[in-house]
Amino acid sequence: MGILEETDRSGDARPLPLAGLRVCDFTWIVAGPQATRILADLGADVVKVENESYIDSMRLGLQRPDEPMSLNGSGFHSNFNRNKRGITANLHHPSGREVVERLVTQSDVVIENFSAGAFERMGFGWERLQELNPQAIYVSLSGFGQVGRDRLNITWGPTAAAVSGATQMSGLPDEDPAGWGYSYLDHTAGYYGAVAVLMALLHRRRTGEAQHIDIAQIETGMVLTAVPVLDYQVNGRKYQRIGNRSEYPSIAPHNTYRCAGDDFEDDRWIAIVVETEEQWGALCDVLGSPDMASDKRFNSNDARKRNEDELDTAITVLTRSQSARDLMHALQARRVPAGLCQRTDDKMEIDEQLSARGFYPSAPHDELGEHRYEGYPVQFSDARWRMVRGAPLLGGDTVEVLTELLGYSEEEVSQMMAELAI
Amino acid sequence: MASQLNTESAGPIEGLRVIEVGDLAEVAGKLLADAGADVIRVEPRQGARSRHIGPYVNDRPDTNHSLRFASANTSKRSVTLDFEREESVSIWSALVARTEVVLDGTGSSTLDDAGIGADHFRTLQPGLIWCSITPFGLNGPWQDWASSDLVQLALGGPMMSTGYDDHSLPPIRSDGEHSIAMSNEYALTALLAALWLRDDNYEDGDHPIGQLIDVSIHEAVSATTEGSFPNWEFLGQRVIRQTGRHAAAERNSPWQYKCTDGDYILLMGGGIPRDAKIFEGLLRWMDEYDLAGDLHDPKYLEVLYTDPNRDVEIRNHVADTIGSFVQSLTAEEVYRRGQALHLPWGIVRRPEQNLDDPHWEDRDFFWRGELPGHEESVRYPGAPYRFSNSPVRMRRRPPLLGEHNHEVYIDELGMAIADLRQYSETEVI
Numbered sequence: 043m044g045i046l047e048e049t050d051r052s053g054d055a056r057p058l059p060l061a062g063l064r065v066c067d068f069t070w071i072v073a074g075p076q077a078t079r080i081l082a083d084l085g086a087d088v089v090k091v092e093n094e095s096y097i098d099s100m101r102l103g104l105q106r107p108d109e110p111m112s113l114n115g116s117g118f119h120s121n122f123n124r125n126k127r128g129i130t131a132n133l134h135h136p137s138g139r140e141v142v143e144r145l146v147t148q149s150d151v152v153i154e155n156f157s158a159g160a161f162e163r164m165g166f167g168w169e170r171l172q173e174l175n176p177q178a179i180y181v182s183l184s185g186f187g188q189v190g191r192d193r194l195n196i197t198w199g200p201t202a203a204a205v206s207g208a209t210q211m212s213g214l215p216d217e218d219p220a221g222w223g224y225s226y227l228d229h230t231a232g233y234y235g236a237v238a239v240l241m242a243l244l245h246r247r248r249t250g251e252a253q254h255i256d257i258a259q260i261e262t263g264m265v266l267t268a269v270p271v272l273d274y275q276v277n278g279r280k281y282q283r284i285g286n287r288s289e290y291p292s293i294a295p296h297n298t299y300r301c302a303g304d305d306f307e308d309d310r311w312i313a314i315v316v317e318t319e320e321q322w323g324a325l326c327d328v329l330g331s332p333d334m335a336s337d338k339r340f341n342s343n344d345a346r347k348r349n350e351d352e353l354d355t356a357i358t359v360l361t362r363s364q365s366a367r368d369l370m371h372a373l374q375a376r377r378v379p380a381g382l383c384q385r386t387d388d389k390m391e392i393d394e395q396l397s398a399r400g401f402y403p404s405a406p407h408d409e410l411g412e413h414r415y416e417g418y419p420v421q422f423s424d425a426r427w428r429m430v431r432g433a434p435l436l437g438g439d440t441v442e443v444l445t446e447l448l449g450y451s452e453e454e455v456s457q458m459m460a461e462l463a464i
Numbered sequence: 465m466a467s468q469l470n471t472e473s474a475g476p477i478e479g480l481r482v483i484e485v486g487d488l489a490e491v492a493g494k495l496l497a498d499a500g501a502d503v504i505r506v507e508p509r510q511g512a513r514s515r516h517i518g519p520y521v522n523d524r525p526d527t528n529h530s531l532r533f534a535s536a537n538t539s540k541r542s543v544t545l546d547f548e549r550e551e552s553v554s555i556w557s558a559l560v561a562r563t564e565v566v567l568d569g570t571g572s573s574t575l576d577d578a579g580i581g582a583d584h585f586r587t588l589q590p591g592l593i594w595c596s597i598t599p600f601g602l603n604g605p606w607q608d609w610a611s612s613d614l615v616q617l618a619l620g621g622p623m624m625s626t627g628y629d630d631h632s633l634p635p636i637r638s639d640g641e642h643s644i645a646m647s648n649e650y651a652l653t654a655l656l657a658a659l660w661l662r663d664d665n666y667e668d669g670d671h672p673i674g675q676l677i678d679v680s681i682h683e684a685v686s687a688t689t690e691g692s693f694p695n696w697e698f699l700g701q702r703v704i705r706q707t708g709r710h711a712a713a714e715r716n717s718p719w720q721y722k723c724t725d726g727d728y729i730l731l732m733g734g735g736i737p738r739d740a741k742i743f744e745g746l747l748r749w750m751d752e753y754d755l756a757g758d759l760h761d762p763k764y765l766e767v768l769y770t771d772p773n774r775d776v777e778i779r780n781h782v783a784d785t786i787g788s789f790v791q792s793l794t795a796e797e798v799y800r801r802g803q804a805l806h807l808p809w810g811i812v813r814r815p816e817q818n819l820d821d822p823h824w825e826d827r828d829f830f831w832r833g834e835l836p837g838h839e840e841s842v843r844y845p846g847a848p849y850r851f852s853n854s855p856v857r858m859r860r861r862p863p864l865l866g867e868h869n870h871e872v873y874i875d876e877l878g879m880a881i882a883d884l885r886q887y888s889e890t891e892v893i
Binding site for chain 1: 474476477478480495499516517518519521522523531532534535536586600601602603604605606607609610611612614615616617618619620621622623624625626627628631633634635636637638639640642645646647649650651652653654656657658659660661663664673674675676677678679680682683684686687688689690691692693694695696697698699702703704705706707708709710711719720722728729730732733803806807808809810811812813814815816817818819822823824826827829835838842843844845846847848849850851852853854
């Protein structure tokens, strides 16, 4: 029994859906680790391989300012690599290469998110992987994909968002694009990476056949742009930003409204959406404004849409002095779609729903200690997901994996350590 | 305009039988259908919600001509059924009886309350996988709260990380129904994992393990905010939103600039190259335009690439100089020449501009196919993954409303023609 099973304190007898599957994980930064995080949460044995040339650089991300810099000191890294095991293997040493080759023969999935062609140059292209293990599914995740004239282009999440159209589709019409305030396509590419692995496993079960999956991160963003891409082709319309308003369907109010500030900053906002006249009446009621309810400029959706600037101003006058959270509860009590623009501290310390659903389970990490982690956003009736342990220390599970899984003796492991092969 | 099922090559989940109902699961349904599953979308007689949302072909509203519907319903079949009618129960039961997966996007417990939901069918069909996607999950104090995409991106956190340096401007919701995408992508991981578990067990000779999968959109969005979570949990810091770049605990210099052609360029991380060699290449390029400023001073190389403290003022000066340089060129030149220097810079494209990029042609990314209401074929954005041996592709164009009533109800469920006619006349189907 490995360390993850020993550490699992859930006491929940329901099965982990992917227990028994093994993933040889060469991913780093965010997109690839996001994919294997899902597989690990669902019970797969994800063995993350690092080496001197390829230490996951996110190990240095968001270090604690009051502590010395540490390769195991990043909560950012821990969140994306929890529930995985970690080994080191030096690919420039023959024994280190053999460790990886043995791991490949024991794996159902091999996944990496290096630049296109890099894994092949490291000696592990699709042909070599098939020689080692014809049953292994191989996933390559890169910015532009493994084929195509621009495959060697360099991307990070924001680069991919820019090229895909996702950045342009975010922001106010008269301002610059706002883009996304984080690497959204690292999440998205990771989600699709996990989906692709699972589809390929089901295909393998049915046909006995493994395959190579090529994911281009930019394409994972482009699939989310279908409406404007079709609109341009059939109506000749170029994409224009709409801020927080809604053109399709054409409804108003549909925006964020400034509320009273809080101890942190004067920067509190509530999202309000009105889809029916009943909701409009309820909104006016809750905001305590019979004048607005009877105002001819706002007495139908068409009228509100025609006078949307004035409408949004009139609503803001009423929300500006109110607590966004109290207003949200009051509007929801009247069935009006409304939500506070929550910060992470709101979600983690106050949000009653996330709390009731146990969305931030706690788990240990050998250096960071006990911390909460983001959950997997699903509950199963007859299975479970797990939050057992934060990210592995660099090489923290090398001895366990090599001796228990890959058939090395303790003496061999010591020898390889002495030779810096692992 | 008959829809032909292309049976040239099998997809990775070829033949999986899926019923989709409601409006919150259509992206998951599409991804399954494009991958080879037989997805039957059960729509009310007036049609799914997205059929009533534009834009429309030629801007003329028509149930069958919504681009919103087309974007998320390729490869599916469509039948109609009015759940308000008592006669629908036996028809619905026959549909569920033939399926392996129910994708329940009704967003509520409506079906269960009527006795025709997961509880009922999971007793009858032990291996059935019922995947429910709801705004807040099937339990908890907010389970019945009213929702929308805007409300979800507010509550889940993406908006407070996205917007402008100027905080008199609001947090921004990115356009494109991303709360549906995030939750549907997570739903697929859960659903496919449940299928794996079901068959894993079945091979051992036991009963197949069925599953009720409870996907919360609020949780899926909440899990999709990258840096704001560890900033709070591990460092106790809140992040603040900034124009066109990552939210951060402290303000930093711009990443995005408007170029001479009016297009924008994204300089990842502010544009400073990751090593000295690339920096020198960038300086040579800047020299062509005599815009390198004082960056040839050796102190910059030293501070950027050897000084562990990386003096912030000097870095900002370098970033600003690079920013001024790129604003004097076209975005296309900055993008192409930057990439040639291995700089992770991207042109900020409008979605339709990708139709002209030959790289996507090399990858056959766009799928050419029919679009109801439009004479010529169009190009649909394709799949987010390329399988070497089991291609994912558009199997049929988006269905007309109830297009497959005859095929499904009569040919596959064995309903009598006279019964279908009567159900149709009495507005059950």
